[in-house]
Amino acid sequence: MDLGLAGKRAFVSGSTQGIGFAIAQALLREGAEVVVNGRDQDRVRSAVDRLRGEVPEAVVSGIPADFADAAQVEDLLDRLGDVDVLVNNVGVFDVAPFDRITDADWRRYLDVNLMSGVRLTRRLLGPMLARGWGRVLLISSESGVDVPADMTHYGVTKAGMIALGNGLAKMTRGTGVTVNTVLGGPTYSDGVAGTVAGFARAQGVPEEQLKGDLAAARTTSLLQRFLEPEEVAALVVYLASPRASATNGAALRADGGVLTTLL
Numbered sequence: 477m478d479l480g481l482a483g484k485r486a487f488v489s490g491s492t493q494g495i496g497f498a499i500a501q502a503l504l505r506e507g508a509e510v511v512v513n514g515r516d517q518d519r520v521r522s523a524v525d526r527l528r529g530e531v532p533e534a535v536v537s538g539i540p541a542d543f544a545d546a547a548q549v550e551d552l553l554d555r556l557g558d559v560d561v562l563v564n565n566v567g568v569f570d571v572a573p574f575d576r577i578t579d580a581d582w583r584r585y586l587d588v589n590l591m592s593g594v595r596l597t598r599r600l601l602g603p604m605l606a607r608g609w610g611r612v613l614l615i616s617s618e619s620g621v622d623v624p625a626d627m628t629h630y631g632v633t634k635a636g637m638i639a640l641g642n643g644l645a646k647m648t649r650g651t652g653v654t655v656n657t658v659l660g661g662p663t664y665s666d667g668v669a670g671t672v673a674g675f676a677r678a679q680g681v682p683e684e685q686l687k688g689d690l691a692a693a694r695t696t697s698l699l700q701r702f703l704e705p706e707e708v709a710a711l712v713v714y715l716a717s718p719r720a721s722a723t724n725g726a727a728l729r730a731d732g733g734v735l736t737t738l739l
Contacts, residue, residue: 477719478506479506479713479714479716479717479718479719480717480718480719481503481506481507481508481561481713481716481717481718482506482507482508483507483508483509484507484508484509484560484561484716485508485509485510485511485558485559485560485561486500486503486508486509486510486511486559486560486561486562486563486716487510487511487513487556487559487561487562487563487596487600488500488503488510488511488512488513488563488565489513489543489563489564489565489566489592489596490513490514490543490565490566490567491510491512491513491514491523491563491565492512492513492514492519492520492522492523492538493514493519493523493665493666493667494663494665494666494667494705495565495615495660495663495665495705495708495709496512496513496563496565496566496615497512497523497527497705498704498705498706498708498709499563499565499708499709499712499713500512500523500527500536501527501530501531501709502706502709502710502712502713503561503713503716504527504531504534504535504536505531506713506717508560508561508716509535509536510527510534510535510536510537511536511537511538511539511556511559512524512527512536512537512538512539513538513539513540513541513552513566514538514540515540515541515542516540516542517540519540520538520539520540521538523538524536524537524538539552539555539556540552543566543587543588543591543592544584544587544588545587546587546591546595549592549595549596550595553595553596553599553600558600558603558604558607559600559610560604560609560610560611561610561611561613561716562596562597562600562601562604562610562611562612562613563613563615563712563716564592564593564596564597564612564613564614564615564637565613565615566588566589566592567588567589567615567633567634568584568585568588568589568630569627569630569667570627570630571626571627571671572626572627572629573626574625574626574628574629577628577629581629582629585629585630585632585633586633586636589630589633589634589636589637590633590636590637590640593614593637593640594640597612597640597644597655600612601644601647601653601655604653605647605648605651605653608651608652608653609651609652609653610652610653610654611653611654611655611656611715611716611717611720612641612644612653612654612655612656613655613656613657613658613712613715613716614637614638614640614641614655614656614657614658615637615657615658615660615708615712616634616635616637616638616641616657616658616659616660616727617630617631617634617659617660617661618659618660618661618662618729618731618734618735619631619634620633620634620635620636620637620638620659621635621638621659621735621737622734622735622737623635637657638657638659638727641655641656641657641725641727642657642725642727645724645725646725648724652721654715654720654721654723654724654725655724655725656715656720656723656724656725656726656727656728657726657727657728658708658711658712658715658727658728658729658730659727659728659729659730659731659735660703660708660730660731661697661699661703661729661730661731661732661733661734661735662690662691662694662697662702662703662731662732662734663702663703663704663705663707663708664687664702664703664704664705665705668702672686672687672690687702688701690702694734696733696734696735696736697732697733697734698732698733698734699732699733701732703730703731703732707730708730710730711728711730715728
């Protein structure tokens with residue numbers, strides 16, 4: 477199916493690896509021009525080179541920026557210009573007890589996971605509305621609904637993204653612009669794989685065994701396995717396309733059936 481994204485220009489934050497990279501790759505395969513982003517120039521350059529190798533004739537470039545630094549975000553926006561598709565994907569996570577998360581930690585999580593979407597959309601949504609077409613996607617998580625006790629800081633920021641998407645969508649009434657949020661489930665991204673590998677080494681067990689045990693521990697999961705980044709990306713790219721014109725203001729789940737509550 478042709479999703480009608482040829483000629484569209486997209487920006488994906490946090491896209492040098494994991495879900496963001498998979499989204500960028502899928503957009504390129506649909507013919508969109510894509511600008512990727514990472515925290516430093518080396519990561520960005522490596523991702524651009526890899527994408528050009530995997531998607532021949534891809535129109536892809538990159539801009540580095542650390543989303544914990546508002547000044548770097550403003551510089552990125554000045555360099556980026558207008559886009560047709562904005563994917564607010566960048567995020568950080570960690571497993572830590574609530575009483576060990578300092579105010580500085582909270583500010584970093586809020587800046588990267590939530591304020592990134594605020595700052596990017598604040599600049600880019602207006603021109604979309606003026607042109608009469610655009611797509612804003614926010615990559616949240618099932619943790620924003622079922623907040624983990626050992627990742628409360630992460631869950632709070634992801635709940636904020638759901639609320640942000642709900643409010644922003646109301647600004648698009650009667651236009652060709654849509655705003656939607658995707659709730660990803662436990663995904664074996666590069667970051668998660670690194671964390672699991674570290675735990676496996678510490679416990680002296682094979683990584684694949686621990687990966688399977690962790691997936692099975694999510695007893696509500698209907699898939700009973702980790703998602704792959706490409707599976708989340710498939711939903712995101714559909715929502716980014718003209719084919720998804722009737723979907724707006726929604727929080728859609730790509731969670732493998734983990735959530736047992738309805739939004």
